Amino acid sequence: MSLTEKQAFLVLNALPNIGPVNVRRLLDQFGDDPCAVLDASASELERVKGVGPTISRSVTAWADRVDLEREEERLVHAKARFVTCRDENYPALLRELYDPPIGLYQKGDYEFIRPGVAVVGSRKTTLYGQKVARTLARELTQAGFCIVSGLARGIDTAAHEGSLEAGGPTVGVLGTGMDIIYPPENLDLYRQVKAHGAVVSEFPFGRRADRQSFAMRNRIVAGMSVAVVVVESDKAGGSMITARFAGEQGRQLFAVPGRIDQPTSAGCHQLIRDGASLVTCVDDILAEFSYLDGLAPTPVAASTNGPIDAGPPMSSIEAKVMTGFSGGARLVADELAEITGESIAEINTALMMLELQRRIAKQPDGRFEAV
Numbered sequence: 001m002s003l004t005e006k007q008a009f010l011v012l013n014a015l016p017n018i019g020p021v022n023v024r025r026l027l028d029q030f031g032d033d034p035c036a037v038l039d040a041s042a043s044e045l046e047r048v049k050g051v052g053p054t055i056s057r058s059v060t061a062w063a064d065r066v067d068l069e070r071e072e073e074r075l076v077h078a079k080a081r082f083v084t085c086r087d088e089n090y091p092a093l094l095r096e097l098y099d100p101p102i103g104l105y106q107k108g109d110y111e112f113i114r115p116g117v118a119v120v121g122s123r124k125t126t127l128y129g130q131k132v133a134r135t136l137a138r139e140l141t142q143a144g145f146c147i148v149s150g151l152a153r154g155i156d157t158a159a160h161e162g163s164l165e166a167g168g169p170t171v172g173v174l175g176t177g178m179d180i181i182y183p184p185e186n187l188d189l190y191r192q193v194k195a196h197g198a199v200v201s202e203f204p205f206g207r208r209a210d211r212q213s214f215a216m217r218n219r220i221v222a223g224m225s226v227a228v229v230v231v232e233s234d235k236a237g238g239s240m241i242t243a244r245f246a247g248e249q250g251r252q253l254f255a256v257p258g259r260i261d262q263p264t265s266a267g268c269h270q271l272i273r274d275g276a277s278l279v280t281c282v283d284d285i286l287a288e289f290s291y292l293d294g295l296a297p298t299p300v301a302a303s304t305n306g307p308i309d310a311g312p313p314m315s316s317i318e319a320k321v322m323t324g325f326s327g328g329a330r331l332v333a334d335e336l337a338e339i340t341g342e343s344i345a346e347i348n349t350a351l352m353m354l355e356l357q358r359r360i361a362k363q364p365d366g367r368f369e370a371v
Contacts, residue, residue, distance in 0.1 A: 007068060008034035009084040013103045014066045014204040015058050020099040020216075022050050026059075027102070034102075038062055074205045080107045080178055091116075091224040097249060101202035101220065105178045108198035110169045114146040117285070118221045118246075119162075120239045121155025121231035122264045127361055127369040128328030129232035129264060130158040132256055136229060137162030137170075139282040146171060146197065148225050150217060151190060153183050155231045155239075160193055168196030171224070175217035177207040218242040219249075227252035227288075229279060233267030240267050243276070252288060254279045259328050314354075317342055321350045322359065325370035332367055 003011070012023050012034055029048045030036040037045075042056040058065060075082060083090050084103040089111045094100045119137050121129060137147045137159040147163035149156040151172035163170035172193040174182070178201050181187050193199055202220065203213060218238060222228050222245040230253075233239035246253045255276040258265025272278050279285060314322065320340045324331055331339075333347045340347065351368060354360045360368045 003035055003038065005034060006082065006084055008038055009103050010071060010082050011038060011062050011066050011068055013202065014071060015062055016065065017058050018055055020101055022055060023102055024099060025050055071204060078107065078178055080105055094223050097223045104200045104202055106198050106200045107178060108194040110171065110198040114144060114169065116148040116171065116225040117145045118148040118225040118228040118242065119159035119231060120149055120221065120228065120242050122233050122237050122239065123152055123154040125154035125232050125264060126262065126328060127371050129155055131371060133158035133231040134162035136282055138166045140285065141166035141168065143286060148173065148221055150175065150221055151186055151193065157186060157189060160189055164192055164196055170197040172199045173217050173221045174199065174201035175214040176209045177201060177203045177205045179205045180208060182209050214238055215241055219245045222246040222249055222251055225251060227254060227285065229254040229285065230268055230271060231256045232258060232264040234263050235267045235270055237267050243271055254285055317346055318350045318354055321347065321354060325360065330363065330367040330369045
């Protein structure tokens, strides 16, 4: 069967048990020609470092392992495209990686023309973390950057939402095939990201999430970005893997500090101790880029999709209660009464009003937190 170059790349990308490093080694050995790789004999393939009988059997029997016609039909049905590393709109920074994906499945028309900044963090996040991620993403988008994240729960979701508030673009990188929405509750967000930017994945249709796929996804999130901002993460969180990739890839690394007693801030504090730049506002990020010619993009006009206004003015007691939540504090009524000196009855009334104004939210453990 005679294949085009794009079809050959699609086959190599979909073959199981190879991995991007070995695919790159095979391409290097065969003149960067994907068709030549698929036409090679098992003995020729096994001369390549890291390629043994398992991989050679997979490549030589590719027609039995990859249903190319079905994969192409799925692309058409999904209104997606397969962007190879040779295509003009392949993310340029990914080409710098040691193990770049040879291609990306893509939905959405974004052409990766803005410098990307990854905003990542914990799935189990606080309202403080969500607010910071949304604000940073919105302001970075307004400054001319494209927000990159993983479309996961928590900080990823807040980052994409913040970028969309500013009019985008934003890029969601999946740890699954394009036909699997994970988590399922982010279906609407998936559609909005596609409409205002792009959803991409290096995995073929049908690939479900696992520990390996998420780690591979994280290297792409860092790889297509000039910087990575970690908003909340525990010491063993997936965002720490993204941060490690950022360091290995020579990307700028930022971390947002949090409460010292909050587990979701422990990873950020570790990164700051290890040399990541501390972030308290978007200017901390922009200042790092201001001296790099051509890196800081031209700011864009503010979008009408931005956040709603601050709401009605607060009473004096409500304002005193709100000060208690500074720094991301999570408090109950008794603690607020002790901080403010007001009665429990006054505190409960203020909490009810602030909750109705959506300035605070009650958590499952009964504590309140600023939104």
